[in-house]
Amino acid sequence: MEMVINCHENNMLRFARAHPEVLVLSADLGTSCEVKQFRSCLPDRYLTMGIAEQNMCSWAAGLCREGYRPFLHTFAVFLYRRILDQVEMSVAYPNLPVVFVGFVPGITTPGGVSHQSINDVAVMRSVPNMAVLDIGDATEIEGVLDLAYAYNGPVYIRMLRKEVPRLFPADHPMEFNRARLLSRGTDLLLLSSSICTEEAMRATAVLRERGVSIQHMHVSTLKPFTDPALLQAARETRYGVITIENHLKIGGLGSAMADLMAEHGVQKRLVKIGLDGYAHGASKLYLMKKYGLDAMNVVLACESLLGDSTGITEADLAAARFEDFLEV
Amino acid sequence: MEHTTLSAIEKTAGNIRKQILKIALDRGGCYLAQACSSAEIVATLYMEVLNLGPSQGAWRPAPFPGVPGPDNMDYQKGALYNGLPSPDRDRLFVSCCHYASVIYSALAATGRICPDCMDKFNVDGWNMEMIGAEHSPGFENTAGSLGQTISIAAGTAHARKRRAETGRVFCLVGDGELQEGQTWECIQAASYYKLDNFVVVVDANGQQVEGAVDQQMALEPLAARFSAFGAECVTCNGHAPEEIAAAANAEHAGKPLVILCRTRGTTGVPPLEKRWPHLHFVRISDAERAEFQAVYEGM
Numbered sequence: 001m002e003m004v005i006n007c008h009e010n011n012m013l014r015f016a017r018a019h020p021e022v023l024v025l026s027a028d029l030g031t032s033c034e035v036k037q038f039r040s041c042l043p044d045r046y047l048t049m050g051i052a053e054q055n056m057c058s059w060a061a062g063l064c065r066e067g068y069r070p071f072l073h074t075f076a077v078f079l080y081r082r083i084l085d086q087v088e089m090s091v092a093y094p095n096l097p098v099v100f101v102g103f104v105p106g107i108t109t110p111g112g113v114s115h116q117s118i119n120d121v122a123v124m125r126s127v128p129n130m131a132v133l134d135i136g137d138a139t140e141i142e143g144v145l146d147l148a149y150a151y152n153g154p155v156y157i158r159m160l161r162k163e164v165p166r167l168f169p170a171d172h173p174m175e176f177n178r179a180r181l182l183s184r185g186t187d188l189l190l191l192s193s194s195i196c197t198e199e200a201m202r203a204t205a206v207l208r209e210r211g212v213s214i215q216h217m218h219v220s221t222l223k224p225f226t227d228p229a230l231l232q233a234a235r236e237t238r239y240g241v242i243t244i245e246n247h248l249k250i251g252g253l254g255s256a257m258a259d260l261m262a263e264h265g266v267q268k269r270l271v272k273i274g275l276d277g278y279a280h281g282a283s284k285l286y287l288m289k290k291y292g293l294d295a296m297n298v299v300l301a302c303e304s305l306l307g308d309s310t311g312i313t314e315a316d317l318a319a320a321r322f323e324d325f326l327e328v
Numbered sequence: 329m330e331h332t333t334l335s336a337i338e339k340t341a342g343n344i345r346k347q348i349l350k351i352a353l354d355r356g357g358c359y360l361a362q363a364c365s366s367a368e369i370v371a372t373l374y375m376e377v378l379n380l381g382p383s384q385g386a387w388r389p390a391p392f393p394g395v396p397g398p399d400n401m402d403y404q405k406g407a408l409y410n411g412l413p414s415p416d417r418d419r420l421f422v423s424c425c426h427y428a429s430v431i432y433s434a435l436a437a438t439g440r441i442c443p444d445c446m447d448k449f450n451v452d453g454w455n456m457e458m459i460g461a462e463h464s465p466g467f468e469n470t471a472g473s474l475g476q477t478i479s480i481a482a483g484t485a486h487a488r489k490r491r492a493e494t495g496r497v498f499c500l501v502g503d504g505e506l507q508e509g510q511t512w513e514c515i516q517a518a519s520y521y522k523l524d525n526f527v528v529v530v531d532a533n534g535q536q537v538e539g540a541v542d543q544q545m546a547l548e549p550l551a552a553r554f555s556a557f558g559a560e561c562v563t564c565n566g567h568a569p570e571e572i573a574a575a576a577n578a579e580h581a582g583k584p585l586v587i588l589c590r591t592r593g594t595t596g597v598p599p600l601e602k603r604w605p606h607l608h609f610v611r612i613s614d615a616e617r618a619e620f621q622a623v624y625e626g627m
Contacts, residue, residue, distance in 0.1 A: 047486075050520075055513035058476045061469075062483020066491075086510075089473045090480055094462055095396040129397055152398040 002166040004138035008101075008159060009034040012071070013041055015145040022069045022149075025060055027053050033073040033103045034161050053078050057086035057098075064096040069149065075109070076102025076117035076158055080124055088127055091154050095129045098155075099148045105134070105158035106246035107288065108195060112281030117158070122251020124156040125223045131176075132223040134158045134245075134253075136197045138166040140220055143173035151176070158194060165198055168218075177221045179230055185213035188302055189237035191230070193219050193253045194246035195284070196273075196293055202317055203298035210310050212302060225256040234261050240269035240305040244298055249274040271301040329376065329570040337375050337569040341367035344433040345596045346627040347446060351429060352612055353620060355450075359458075361593030361600060361607035362502075363430045365533035365566065369500070369589050370427075370434045372569040373529070377576045378418045379495065381411025383440035385465055389448035389456045393463050406460065406467035409440050415493040419484060421468045423477035424502040424531065428460035428467070435466050475508030477501075478528060482518045482584075485526035498527045504536030507545045512557060518584040519558025526584040527576065528559070531566060533591045540605035554586045566591035597623055 012035060016022040024035050024042075028051045039046040049056035053074065060070035072079060079100045080087065091098045102117060109115045124132045131151050135141055135158055148155040168180060179191070183204055192200035197218045204216045215233055234241055234257070241261070243254035254272030261270060275291055288294050295317040303309055348363035374380075385408040393403035407413075410420055422431055429449060435441045445465070450458040461470040468484075471477040481499035488497065505511065518526050532550065534541050541547055554561035560580035564571035566589025575587040593607045594600035599619045600607060612620050 049517060050513070052513035052517065054475070054510040055479045055517055058479030058510070059483035059486065059514070059517065062480040062485070063487045064483075065469075065480070066484055066487030068487055085473050086476055086479075089470055090476050093396065093470050095398065095401060128395075152401075 003163045004166050005163055006034055007138045007141040007164055008161060009037050011142050011145060012038055015149075016042060016045060019069065019149065021067055022071060023047055023063060025049050025056050025070050025072045027051055027056050027074040027078065029074045029103070032075070033101065035073050053083045054086050057083050058090040060098050061090040061094070061096055064098050069097060069099070071099045071101055073101050074103070075115055076105045076120050077115055080117065080120045080156070084123065092127045092129045095153045097151065097153060100154070100156045101159050102157060103159050103161055105194060107275070107279050107291065107293070108160070108246065108284050110281050110283055113278045116279050118275050118279060119248045119251060120156070120158065121222050121247050121253070122255070125251060125256070129153045130223065131155045131221070134193045134220050134222050135160050136194055136218055136220055137168055138164045139168040139170050139172065140174040142170070147174060147176045160195070167197060167201065174220055177224050177227050179217040179219045179227050181229070182216040182218055183208070183214065185215040186236070187213040187238045188215065188305060189233050189241045190214055190216045190298065191219050191241065191243045191253060191257060192216070192245070193222065195288070196244040196246050199288070199293065199295045200244055200298055203295035206312050206316050207299065207302060207310065210312060212306070212310060214302065219253055222253060222256060225260060230257070231260055231264055231266070234266045234268065237268065240271065242271045242273065242298060242301045242305070244273040244293060246293060247274055249276060269305055271304060273297050273301060329573055333376060334569055337368065337371045340371040340375060340434070340437045341569075342596065342627060343437055344371060344430055346624065347433045348429050349597060349620065349624050349627070351446065351449060352610055353617070353624060357609060357611035359426050359429060359608075360597065360610040361533070361535065362424070362427050362531070363433075364595045364597055364600065365591035365593040366427055366430055366531045367596070368567045368569050369529060369531055369572060369591070370430050371437070372572040373420065373498065373500070374434050374438045376569065376573045378420060378498065379416065381414065381417055383409045383435070384412055385409035385441060387442050389441070389445050389454050389465070391453055392455050396462060403463055406462060406464045409435050409465045415491070415495060417495045419468065419495065419497045420466075421471070421477050421481035421484070421497065421499040422460065422466065423471045423474065423499055423505065425460045425467065425471040426458070427500070428458060428464060431460065431466040432456055441465050474505035475510035478511055479514040482514050482523060482526055485518070485523045486521055489521070489523060489525050493525070496525045496527055498529060500529045500531065503530055503532040503534065503547065503550070504541055504544070506530070506547060506550070515554060515557040515559055515584065522582045523584045524580055524582055528584065528586045530586065530588050531591055532588055533593045535593050535605040535607050537608040551588055554588070559584045559586045561586040561588055563588040563590065565589075567595055599623060
């Protein structure tokens with residue numbers, strides 16, 4: 001699998017050069033959020049706001065009211081948990097097109113509980129006017145800034161950094177509010193987001209070999225959540241739906257799908273794979289395994305819905321490689 | 329300041345107090361003390377300090393135009409009452425948005441909205457809300473959560489400085505809200521970016537919801553604090569229009585300017601002294617009514 005390095009670093013520069021009103025605001029984590037090169041190439045458009053996220057958010061609202069397009073860069077956790085009131089009153093209420101580029105989402109950081117944005121999707125989905133995008137691979141990193149720019153309102157992005165796999169063809173860019181069909185099947189529907197999609201792909205490859213007909217869709221737009229293809233897939237699948245996400249089980253992809261199914265009377269089981277509570281500081285691979293955000297858990301969920309064993313073991317799943325993030 | 333200007337500002341300030349005392353009498357209560365402390369500040373800003381274009385807002389109050397959203401961005405913005413933005417014009421942000429009645433009264437007194445607009449003040453379904461927001465006449469933004477508007481105003485000033493516009497950005501704040509940490513994040517950033525087009529006007533009336541400011545939290549010495557954070561700070565008597573106007577003209581090259589207006593929330597309405605500093609929202613009981621009515625009639 002192709003691994004792409006510092007994809008956002010290059011894309012942010014390309015994007016900003018195409019749009020002169022775009023500014024990057026950083027709260028002292030720019031070097032950890034792939035805008036170090038941006039600062040040296042476009043210093044006049046890189047605003048250091050210090051370790052002061054509340055002011056950064058409201059200041060961005062002022063810049064935005066004057067026609068600039070601010071892209072706030074820091075860790076995801078500091079863009080929703082720490083400054084929710086500023087997000088809501090300074091930006092979301094007046095529906096300003098400020099973009100929150102949140103890095104190291106969920107358990108992709110060994111920085112521990114203070115750095116892990118485990119309920120950001122739940123919180124930001126509940127903010128009126130806010131769109132929520134969850135990045136899954138390098139192709140999506142390359143496409144997401146243009147989608148955020150085109151949206152009429154504020155956008156929250158869960159961004160990935162450093163070595164990121166290219167799971168989707170580079171010539172098939174991310175589409176707003178459209179799930180990406182990765183494999184077709186009739187028995188089960190599997191929805192995945194963020195780093196969990198790579199795990200889900202590993203599981204579906206082995207499941208298909210064992211004769212399980214599974215439809216896998218990657219979901220990167222978590223709000224709005226009105227893609228008709230998701231509802232249709234839920235209606236058509238035989239045994240039930242599985243969701244896997246780099247997030248708490250409450251309020252994220254699984255909850256959004258549960259709402260959609262319930263509101264449309266889709267009477268099927270839903271198995272949600274995600275976090276049950278706070279995590280702690282350790283490597284991504286360790287945490288994914290510890291909290292069950294992995295291929296084996298997808299297989300177990302499938303077996304639960306099918307009411308039958310597939311015979312798949314951990315050894316069968318150990319094919320695709322992973323890169324671990326060791327820096328905070 | 330010319331004598332005629334001074335007397336016109338003083339007369340307007342008196343009318344603002346009178347109008348809001350009337351609301352307190354008619355409806356049993358109002359943010360009266362804030363009107364008493366800030367009447368000269370707001371009148372001086374509108375009549376002497378601010379360089380504003382003519383109002384572009386509707387002459388009469390309007391129904392609430394709906395919450396902003398993708399399908400509702402063209403509603404009438406409150407800032408239209410301060411004229412259209414242009415590079416040489418000033419802008420006014422009001423952080424202490426429970427002063428809304430003062431702003432509406434000042435707009436009426438300066439011919440920016442109809443004289444009887446206060447008939448719709450705090451009336452359900454109208455845009456003249458008790459605490460102003462984006463759509464309320466005279467308001468740039470939604471400021472009810474304290475400490476945010478100063479940063480929004482500074483971000484606006486930063487944008488305008490980048491474009492080399494000559495107009496200034498003013499932000500009116502109370503003193504109690506300076507306890508919010510975001511205020512100081514903002515001043516340090518405004519200092520870092522050398523926002524010499526940014527002016528913070530403080531109505532330092534020494535009172536907040538639970539009582540006197542100095543009985544809630546350590547805030548003084550305010551002027552020294554602002555200076556230490558990199559601003560130019562000028563202290564003045566907030567009931568003296570000529571002092572406020574002179575402070576707004578102070579040199580502040582390469583720095584934001586803070587005008588610290590020392591005021592008292594009982595000014596012009598002496599019966600309020602009896603309950604100072606518990607003046608956040610003044611309710612007039614039946615027993616007190618005659619006393620306040622007499623003050624009103626003497627205005």
